[in-house]
Amino acid sequence: MCELLTFQNVSVAFHKNTVVHQVNFSLKPGESLGIVGESGSGKSTILKAAMGILENGGRVTEGQILFQGRNLCEMKEKELRTIRGAGISMIFQDAGASLSPIRTIGEQIHESMSAHQKISRQEAFQKAMGLFEKLHFQNGERVWNSYPFELSGGMNQRVGIVLAMLMEPPLLLADEPTSALDVAVQKQVVQEMKRLREEFGTAEILVTHDIGVVRAMADRILVLKEGRVVEYGAAEKVLTEPEASYTKELLAAVPRLRRNPG
Numbered sequence: 181m182c183e184l185l186t187f188q189n190v191s192v193a194f195h196k197n198t199v200v201h202q203v204n205f206s207l208k209p210g211e212s213l214g215i216v217g218e219s220g221s222g223k224s225t226i227l228k229a230a231m232g233i234l235e236n237g238g239r240v241t242e243g244q245i246l247f248q249g250r251n252l253c254e255m256k257e258k259e260l261r262t263i264r265g266a267g268i269s270m271i272f273q274d275a276g277a278s279l280s281p282i283r284t285i286g287e288q289i290h291e292s293m294s295a296h297q298k299i300s301r302q303e304a305f306q307k308a309m310g311l312f313e314k315l316h317f318q319n320g321e322r323v324w325n326s327y328p329f330e331l332s333g334g335m336n337q338r339v340g341i342v343l344a345m346l347m348e349p350p351l352l353l354a355d356e357p358t359s360a361l362d363v364a365v366q367k368q369v370v371q372e373m374k375r376l377r378e379e380f381g382t383a384e385i386l387v388t389h390d391i392g393v394v395r396a397m398a399d400r401i402l403v404l405k406e407g408r409v410v411e412y413g414a415a416e417k418v419l420t421e422p423e424a425s426y427t428k429e430l431l432a433a434v435p436r437l438r439r440n441p442g
C-alpha cells in the first residue's frame with residue numbers, strides 16, 4: 181500500500197537553531213504512530229511541520245514531507261489550507277481552549293464545515309449527530325446546543341476530536357490529546373481514537389508522554405531525543421525489547437503498574 185505521509189530526512193529550525201535533525205518515518209493509511217520523548221525533544225515541532233503551522237520563524241530547512249506523494253514544504257499557503265481539515269487534521273492537548281466561548285458547539289461545527297464546503301446548518305447537524313453516534317456520545321443534541329462553558333473539560337476535548345474529524349481526513353495528528361484529562365476521560369478519548377480508525381481507517385500520529393496511551397494505540401513507535409530519532413519500529417518490539425539505552429530509560433521511568441497490560 182502506498183504511503184500516506186513520509187518524512188524524508190527532515191530538519192526543522194527556529195531562526196538558526198535546528199531543533200529537529202534529519203528525521204525519517206512513514207505512515208500508511210490507517211496506521212498509528214506514537215512519538216515519544218522527553219519535553220523539548222521536538223515532538224510537537226514534527227506535528228506542526230506536517231500541518232505547515234510552524235510559528236515564530238520556524239521552517240523545514242532540509243528534506244521533504246510528502247503527503248499523498250506531494251511535498252507539503254513546497255505548497256503555497258492556499259493549497260495547504262485545503263489540506264488542513266480535509267486531508268490532515270490536528271487535535272491539541274487543550275482543544276477545549278480553542279473553542280470560542282461565546283458560540284454554541286453547533287455553531288462552531290457548522291462554521292468549521294462551511295470553511296470547506298457549502299453546507300446548511302441542518303446538514304451539518306446531521307453529519308455531527310452521525311459522528312457523535314459513531315463515537316458513542318450520549319446526548320449529542322444537548323452537546324450541539326451547548327456553549328463550551330456548559331460542558332466539562334473532558335467533553336470539550338471530545339468535541340475537539342469531532343471537530344477534527346468532520347471532514348473525515350485520512351490523517352489525524354494528536355498532540356498530547358489525553359494529558360489534560362482525568363483518567364476516566366482519558367480512557368474514553370483513547371477508545372474514541374480507536375473507533376475513528378475502525379470506522380474511517382484514519383491514520384494517526386500521536387504525541388504523548390504517556391507510554392500507556394502509546395501501548396494502547398500505536399502500531400509503530402518513534403523515540404525522539406534532542407530532535408533526533410533514537411529508535412523507530414513496531415510498537416511491541418520497542419516496548420518489550422528496546423534497543424536504545426534512552427528508550428530503556430524512558431520505559432524504566434514509567435511506573436511498573438502502568439507498563440503491565442491490564
Ligand SMILES: Nc1ncnc2c1ncn2[C@@H]1O[C@H](COP(=O)(O)OP(=O)(O)OP(=O)(O)O)[C@@H](O)[C@H]1O
Pocket residue numbers: 194199217218219220221222223224225226235236238
Ligand atoms: N515557536 C518556537 N520558537 C522557538 N523555539 C521553539 C518554538 N517551538 C519550539 N521551539 C524549540 O524547539 C524544541 C522542541 O520543542 P517541541 O515543543 O517540539 O518539543 P516537545 O517534545 O513537543 O516538548 P513538550 O513535550 O514539552 O511539548 C525546544 O527546544 C523548543 O524550545
